[in-house]
Amino acid sequence: MERTWMQSAPALVDVATGRRPADLVIRGGRWVNVYSGEIIPGTDIAVADGRFAFAGPDASHAIGPQTQVIDADGRYLVPGLVDAHMHVESGLVTVTEFARAVIPHGTTSMFIDPHEIANVLGLRGVRLMHDEAQGLPINVYVQVPSCVPSAPGLEHAGAELTPADVATALAWPGMIGLGEVMNFPGVIANDPKMVAEIAATAAAGLTVGGHYASPDLGRAFHAYAAGGPADDHEGTTADDAVARVRQGMRAMLRLGSAWHDVAEQVKAVTERGLDPRNFVLCTDDSHSGTLVRDGHMNRVVRHAIAQGLRPVTAIQMATLNAAQHFGLERELGSIAPGRRADLIVTSDLVTLPVELVFARGCLMARDGALAADLPQFDYPASARGTVKLGRSLGAEDFDIRAPDAAGVTARVIGVVENQAPTRALERRLPVVDGVVQTDPANDVCKIALVERHRATGGVVNGFVSGFGYDRPCAVASTVAHDSHHMIVVGTDTADMARAANRLHEIGGGIVVIAGGEELALVELPIAGLMSDERAEVVAAKADRLVAAMRDCGCTLNNAYMQHSLLALVVIPELRISDMGLVDVTRFQVTDVIAETHADRPRAAKAP
Structure with a gap:
């Protein structure tokens, strides 16, 4: 068991004074000090009991016969990278396989919100991922999902978490707070469920995660901030970032596979001169x-540096x-002394090649x-x-x-490339x-949401634009944030039926x-969300998926991620749920057909 x-x-005191040898000494590195903002050459690091005992110009006094000594040879010593907000399930793999994939990229700490599995399996699904996280040699902290379902009255998920469930889970070891509070209208309206969950988190001395997915920075935003959420990752502009920090x-600031929100928001620091201490990088x-190919938090740090941040500042944010x-x-x-000995060794702070990774x-x-x-x-088997x-x-x-x-x-859902919001067309x-x-x-092609939790046989149909499919085809997925029914998008109804039945099978x-031909398949047997195979195996199958979507005419960057969010009824403007087409600007179900015509429509030019 890890010692405090x-x-x-x-x-640690004995190692620092030379009375006891260290377990590990890394010699001759450039210490990236995130407290002082300096890069300090000629630094030795000594480690004992999985924690830093000494960081200074010479740790030879801490070296004994059994001490492991590594020569940094002038390379940079960087704290292990931290992902402040993420969903493991989006990687389509388990917590263990996600960790296996990201540790070589320098990630040693993750703050995860398992609200995907919670929407399918409820509290027992959260407990499964929590227990898996507790057994890993890196730091994986779990947030209790706050909104299951994410939008009561607009969707039915596979499960529901009550304030009592949230209070129960907050007491588990390794829980760090309340997951992103997506029901921002509920916070603004003082919905009793949201008020109770936020209050329970505050009483436990833990952190309330935010999710304010609205461009309105007026009274609604101020009310949300007053309600208790301590952070937010849904901003897309510099004004969004400024508003949040001021409150x-x-x-x-997130850079995920399909969400590219760092470049605009980081201008709040690089161009407007805001204090960077309240800016945090994440992937979501x-x-x-x-x-597997591009990295994890090292990718985000590289990208932030490319937008004009000082390397040390970008590392501080991560x-x-x-x-x-x-x-x-x-x-x-x-x-720094006493902290868990999580660090990476790299030869360059800008391109950030990760050469060595230590955790504890x-x-x-x-x-x-x-x-x-x-x-x-x-x-x-129950999962x-x-x-x-x-x-x-x-x-x-x-x-x-x-x-x-x-x-x-x-009414047509309009996909916006590289962003989570959609347009109402x-x-x-x-x-x-x-x-x-x-x-x-x-x-313009078809979209359908197929109910998959309670075997109702229900299908809700609509239209979507932005994928570019130009041949008879269908793409179906049981990853459909956040209620995780099945989303089917296609141009051919026979293929849509085949795709839905295949995933059921x-x-x-x-x-x-x-x-009628199956071009690509990624099996996700765990809650219909995660594979039990290695990340590189899943990545190879996902590559075939992307290629197949491209063969069908889709040119969107990471189109599958866009597909998986089309049922997310807490982000404007237009979504689909098991209750119908949802106008998220008004938070109400609306009709697919806005108007009927006696005459046939004239040919229209593409927007």
Whole structure:
């Protein structure tokens, strides 16, 4: 069992004075000091009991016969990187496999919100991921999901968490606070559930995560800040970041696989001169392919530096700032006495190649390869077999009928590349034999949400624009934030039915079908959200998925991530749920067909 700082303090003092040899000494490095903002050459680091005991010009007094000595050879000594807000399930792998993928990239601490599995399995799903996290050799802190379902009255999830459930989970070891409070209208309206959950978190002395997905920075935003959330990652502009910091919140700037929000928001620091101490870097959602090929928090730090941040400032935002935010400054986020000995060794602060990774004083990775074993964690049978359709679906289930019209004006979900918000569009579409048609020439195809938790057989249909599919095809996924029903997007109803039935057959995943042929499949048997295979295996399958979507005409960056958010009824403007098409600006269900026409629509130019 890991010892606390105070339990280890006598040993750390003895190492610092030379009365006891260190377990590990790293010699001759350039100390990236996130407290002073300096880079200090010629520094030695001594470690004992998994914690830093000494950081100074000469640790030879701490070297004994059994001390492991590593020569940094002038390379930089950087605190282990921290992801302040993320969802493991977005990587399509388990906590263990996610850790296996990111440790070689220098991530040694993660703050995870398992609200994806909570929407499928409830509190027992949160407990499974919590227990898995507790067994890992890096620091994985868990937030209690706050909004399950995320938008009561607008969707039905597979489970529900009550304030009593939240209070129970907050007492588990390793819990760090309340997950992102997505029901921002509930906070603003003093909804009793939101008030109770935030109060319970505050009473426990833990941190309340925020999620204010609205461009309105007026009274609604001020009310949300007054309600208790301590951070927010939904900003997309410099004004968003400025507003949050001015209200005493931490602005979390995210660079995920599909959310590219750092470049604009970091201008609050680089151009407007705001104090960077209240800015934190995070990923939110990272696809397995991104993790395997491009990196994790090292990717975010590199990107932030490329936007004009000083390297040390970017590193502070990915280490110390996050630790301070969660009240863990005395444990994480710096190379300083008493803190857990999490650090990376790198030869360049700008490109940030990660050459050595240590967690709690143990070598975890070398030159991009894992150097330590991680414990195996097996998910029980009760976490599998969660896709329940109740019946086999046919092509007719995906029809939208308008029997008395020659054409309609339809409300269409508009995908915004590299951002979570969507646009509320309207398009004129033809009607043939009483069925509203798609318009591939103008990038309008069908979207359906298939209920998969209670075997109701329910299908809600609508239209979406932005994917660019130009051949008969369908893409289906049981990852559908946040209620995680099944989303099917396609141009051909027969392929849409095949895709939905295929995912029912395998117990969850993602599939691409074109012209009746299966082009790509990612199996996700754990809650229909996660694979039990290695991250690199999942990444290879995801690559085939991306290629198949591209073959169908889709050119969006990380289009699958955009697909998975189309049911997220807490982010404007237009979404789909098991209750219908949802206008998120007004938080109410709306009709797909805005207007019917007696005449056929004229050919329209693509927007």
